[in-house]
Amino acid sequence: MFAIVKRLIVIGGATATGKTTLAIRLARHFDTEILSADSRQFYREMSIGTAKPTLLERGDVTHHFIDFLHVTDDYSIGDYERDAMRVLDRLFQQKDVAIVTGGSGLYIKALCEGLDEFTEVPPDIRQAVAESEKTGGLAWLQSEVERLDPAYFALVDRRNPARLRRALEVCLAGGLPYSSFLAREKKPRPFQIVFLLLELPREELYARIDARVDSMIAAGLEDEARSLLPYRERPALHTVGYEEFFDFFDGKISREAAIDKIKQHSRNYAKRQATWFRKYGEWVRVHPEDWEGVLGVVDGQKS
Numbered sequence: 479m480f481a482i483v484k485r486l487i488v489i490g491g492a493t494a495t496g497k498t499t500l501a502i503r504l505a506r507h508f509d510t511e512i513l514s515a516d517s518r519q520f521y522r523e524m525s526i527g528t529a530k531p532t533l534l535e536r537g538d539v540t541h542h543f544i545d546f547l548h549v550t551d552d553y554s555i556g557d558y559e560r561d562a563m564r565v566l567d568r569l570f571q572q573k574d575v576a577i578v579t580g581g582s583g584l585y586i587k588a589l590c591e592g593l594d595e596f597t598e599v600p601p602d603i604r605q606a607v608a609e610s611e612k613t614g615g616l617a618w619l620q621s622e623v624e625r626l627d628p629a630y631f632a633l634v635d636r637r638n639p640a641r642l643r644r645a646l647e648v649c650l651a652g653g654l655p656y657s658s659f660l661a662r663e664k665k666p667r668p669f670q671i672v673f674l675l676l677e678l679p680r681e682e683l684y685a686r687i688d689a690r691v692d693s694m695i696a697a698g699l700e701d702e703a704r705s706l707l708p709y710r711e712r713p714a715l716h717t718v719g720y721e722e723f724f725d726f727f728d729g730k731i732s733r734e735a736a737i738d739k740i741k742q743h744s745r746n747y748a749k750r751q752a753t754w755f756r757k758y759g760e761w762v763r764v765h766p767e768d769w770e771g772v773l774g775v776v777d778g779q780k781s
Contacts, residue, residue, distance in 0.1 A: 484669040489579035491676030492748035496766030501579040515580030527719035592665030597652030627655035640713035675761035
């Protein structure tokens with residue numbers, strides 16, 4: 479008698495491609511649970527701007543890694559890999575299928591492939607980077623990471639100083655690109671992985687992004703951003719939808735300009751996500767509304 483192979487369905491894709499909707503439909507179909515791989519949905523205070531599943535949706539299907547951190551909490555990719563593997567280990571004792579979805583590609587990569595041990599960063603290097611960042615700001619971090627590790631710079635959220643800072647520290651401490659430490663050899667996983675990449679025509683995707691931003695504004699994104707002003711320097715708040723409103727609150731731009739920039743920056747982010755997903759993983763591209771096609775891919779990879 480053959481042992482049943484456990485399967486992890488990974489749903490990737492750019493923002494607004496319908497990952498959450500498809501994940502919930504698949505979870506209902508397979509009677510299973512969902513792990514979020516959206517690093518901004520981790521934070522309780524960031525709900526509207528991160529397009530979290532609704533409370534009703536989460537009541538119907540169990541979601542993990544949503545609303546479990548305060549915006550001041552530190553939580554690394556390594557923490558996520560460890561904690562997500564524990565959830566899967568427990569879940570696969572009861573279920574044959576689990577689902578992970580989100581737009582944070584490096585978190586998906588860590589869960590599917592693991593992370594290598596990083597070079598320890600000496601205090602003097604950490605201090606030197608911090609002092610240079612005070613002078614040069616985000617632009618300096620961006621230029622240094624691009625110079626030392628162009629491969630990682632092409633993938634990282636360039637507006638996230640914590641990610642850039644960490645990459646730069648490791649580059650300087652180890653004398654190697656940060657990207658070289660990202661699972662040089664894949665760690666074995668006790669489950670089969672099915673990669674589904676949701677894709678839409680560019681015009682349709684951009685229209686959906688604009689409509690989503692309009693819905694967020696109507697739902698109260700401005701007030702949510704204002705409530706987070708005291709934490710604006712936290713890495714989690716270097717996020718599209720919040721930074722633009724911070725500039726509006728500072729009087730740097732108008733409210734209308736802030737909303738326009740949220741839409742523009744969301745489109746830019748979607749483009750970077752799409753580039754990353756095309757380069758990483760053995761994805762099968764599907765339309766988010768092609769239910770029969772999705773099931774065909776999932777069921778076709780049974781063992």
